[in-house]
Amino acid sequence: MDENTGVFSARRAVIPARTLRTDRWWLQPLLTVLGLGAFVIYATVRAFWGAAYWVPEHHYLTPFYSPCMSTACEPGSSHFGTLFDFPWFIPYAALSLPFLLGFRLTCYYYRKAYYRAFWFSPPACAVSEPHGKYTGETRLPLIIQNVHRYFFYAAFIVTLINTYDAILAFDGENGFGIGLGNIILVGNVVLLWGYTLSCHSCRHVTGGRLKNFAKHPTRYWLWTKVSKLNVRHMQFAWITLGSLVLTDFYVMLVASGVISDLRIIN
Amino acid sequence: MSYQGKFRVWRGDADGGDFEDFTVEVNEGEVVLDIIHRLQATQVPDLAVRWNCKAGKCGSCSAEVNGRPRLLCMTRMSTFAEDEVVTVTPVRAFPVIRDLVPDVSYNYTKAREIPAFTPPKELAPGEYRMQQQDVERSQEFRKCIECFLCQDVCHVIRDHEENKESFAGPRYLMRIAELEMHPLDAADRTTEAQNEHGLGFCNITKCCTEVCPEGIKITDNALIPMKERVADRKYDPVVWLGSKIFRRDRGKS
Numbered sequence: 453m454d455e456n457t458g459v460f461s462a463r464r465a466v467i468p469a470r471t472l473r474t475d476r477w478w479l480q481p482l483l484t485v486l487g488l489g490a491f492v493i494y495a496t497v498r499a500f501w502g503a504a505y506w507v508p509e510h511h512y513l514t515p516f517y518s519p520c521m522s523t524a525c526e527p528g529s530s531h532f533g534t535l536f537d538f539p540w541f542i543p544y545a546a547l548s549l550p551f552l553l554g555f556r557l558t559c560y561y562y563r564k565a566y567y568r569a570f571w572f573s574p575p576a577c578a579v580s581e582p583h584g585k586y587t588g589e590t591r592l593p594l595i596i597q598n599v600h601r602y603f604f605y606a607a608f609i610v611t612l613i614n615t616y617d618a619i620l621a622f623d624g625e626n627g628f629g630i631g632l633g634n635i636i637l638v639g640n641v642v643l644l645w646g647y648t649l650s651c652h653s654c655r656h657v658t659g660g661r662l663k664n665f666a667k668h669p670t671r672y673w674l675w676t677k678v679s680k681l682n683v684r685h686m687q688f689a690w691i692t693l694g695s696l697v698l699t700d701f702y703v704m705l706v707a708s709g710v711i712s713d714l715r716i717i718n
Numbered sequence: 719m720s721y722q723g724k725f726r727v728w729r730g731d732a733d734g735g736d737f738e739d740f741t742v743e744v745n746e747g748e749v750v751l752d753i754i755h756r757l758q759a760t761q762v763p764d765l766a767v768r769w770n771c772k773a774g775k776c777g778s779c780s781a782e783v784n785g786r787p788r789l790l791c792m793t794r795m796s797t798f799a800e801d802e803v804v805t806v807t808p809v810r811a812f813p814v815i816r817d818l819v820p821d822v823s824y825n826y827t828k829a830r831e832i833p834a835f836t837p838p839k840e841l842a843p844g845e846y847r848m849q850q851q852d853v854e855r856s857q858e859f860r861k862c863i864e865c866f867l868c869q870d871v872c873h874v875i876r877d878h879e880e881n882k883e884s885f886a887g888p889r890y891l892m893r894i895a896e897l898e899m900h901p902l903d904a905a906d907r908t909t910e911a912q913n914e915h916g917l918g919f920c921n922i923t924k925c926c927t928e929v930c931p932e933g934i935k936i937t938d939n940a941l942i943p944m945k946e947r948v949a950d951r952k953y954d955p956v957v958w959l960g961s962k963i964f965r966r967d968r969g970k971s
């Protein structure tokens with residue numbers, strides 16, 4: 453930061469330190485970097501892996517490969533048909549992953565998290581940022597964050613697809629059955645709905661955009677429900693990263709024969 | 719139950735200043751403002767501090783304690799260890815007048831720039847009616863005590879003096895949101911928030927919400943809803959197209 457701006461501007465109290473905070477303010481950004489970093493690495497590796505994503509016996513499909521659209525997808529794993537043989541650099545779920553990535557990248561919570569942790573803008577409250585200039589989301593490229601609602605619509609559809617996958621998984625090769633995998637898939641989908649429906653854009657479209665609640669009782673009611681979820685949006689954002697990895701990892705282990713699914717019924 | 723506490727208090731004015739160290743008596747149940755008052759009474763009679771209610775309701779005693787924007791009268795001494803040095807400075811986003819007293823006139827300027835409540839022309843005063851659900855929504859924003867801690871912590875102006883001109887700060891963007899969500903307000907607040915008051919500068923990093931002594935969810939309930947309304951108006955071709963075709967008065971429904 454410039455020596456003469458920000459907290460060092462003329463007429464402000466002359467204090468040489470960028471922050472006088474004595475608590476561990478750096479811990480939260482650090483955990484954010486580690487958490488998001490770990491997820492991005494895992495997700496990238498798995499998205500391009502091209503194997504161990506489908507358990508034919510129990511019809512488990514990992515969310516990282518849903519919908520599976522390449523002709524190379526394992527038989528039975530493509531619930532919505534296939535397009536063509538994807539080259540190695542296109543993930544089999546190329547139709548959903550970019551939208552899911554966009555959804556999370558433009559999410560109001562993740563924006564807060566990475567603006568703070570990766571861009572130090574600001575690193576923590578009352579800790580001066582290291583940048584000389586700041587225009588925020590007033591112009592390109594960050595003004596693009598305003599498209600978030602489109603990603604919300606797209607993610608809504610993808611979550612429907614994930615739900616469909618989770619339901620289909622109850623009908624395995626030998627008919628109806630329930631295993632640990634089913635519980636994990638369903639749990640993951642429930643959490644994904646929690647994340648998707650608690651989105652600020654969702655809160656806005658259901659009722660937030662109204663100027664007069666009293667005139668729209670149904671939308672007002674919906675808004676109150678979404679608002680209840682919305683206060684947990686950050687929690688859902690982190691929990692779903694975990695549940696996605698856990699679900700994918702479990703399917704990967706079963707699909708590659710490292711472990712066998714724990715069956716409860718059939 | 720009392721002990722000798724160590725304090726580091728910033729003293730000076732707009733031309734310069736420095737920290738001074740003090741050892742002062744601290745008693746059970748006291749807040750930082752009590753200690754500042756004891757300093758005035760026993761050691762530095764000319765120490766300047768602004769306060770009024772000592773009840774967290776007037777918003778006068780905003781300062782920074784151990785680097786965190788706080789109300790002096792609501793910061794309990796019991797939150798510090800007895801051997802901890804407690805550092806007290808004036809708020810760092812605004813010019814200082816003397817010691818712990820800042821010049822908060824930026825906020826008054828910004829307040830004046832927002833057009834007042836604009837009722838529809840066809841209604842006479844006395845005919846305004848509003849339902850409870852709609853009252854509740856702005857009730858939260860009206861808890862504001864104008865302590866300006868949110869304005870102080872916001873990095874847009876705290877770290878960038880030059881943005882003060884174009885950015886109203888969370889407290890006043892929240893005021894715009896309050897008017898925008900008022901069923902009877904007829905003015906165009908959305909475009910105004912983006913074009914005149916710098917809503918786009920906010921990167922929703924939520925420090926305003928973190929420091930608000932009234933616990934107002936400024937970011938979630940005022941700033942993000944305003945950003946969504948701006949997106950409706952300026953960046954949503956579907957809404958734009960719909961409004962062209964159906965001539966709907968967007969957002970006023």
Ligand code: SF4
Pocket residue numbers: 868871872873874887888919920921922923924925926927937941
């Ligand atoms: S959320 Fe926006 S207004 Fe609030 S402190 Fe952060 S940048 Fe400033």
Ligand code: SF4
Pocket residue numbers: 861862863864865866867868869889926929930931932933934936
């Ligand atoms: S919104 Fe909260 S922090 Fe900001 S001035 Fe009002 S009471 Fe203070």
Ligand code: FES
Pocket residue numbers: 555556558559560561562600604647648650651652653654685
């Ligand atoms: S998904 Fe986080 S705000 Fe929309």
Ligand code: FES
Pocket residue numbers: 768769770771772773774775776777778779780789790791792
């Ligand atoms: S003295 Fe009134 S809020 Fe602290």
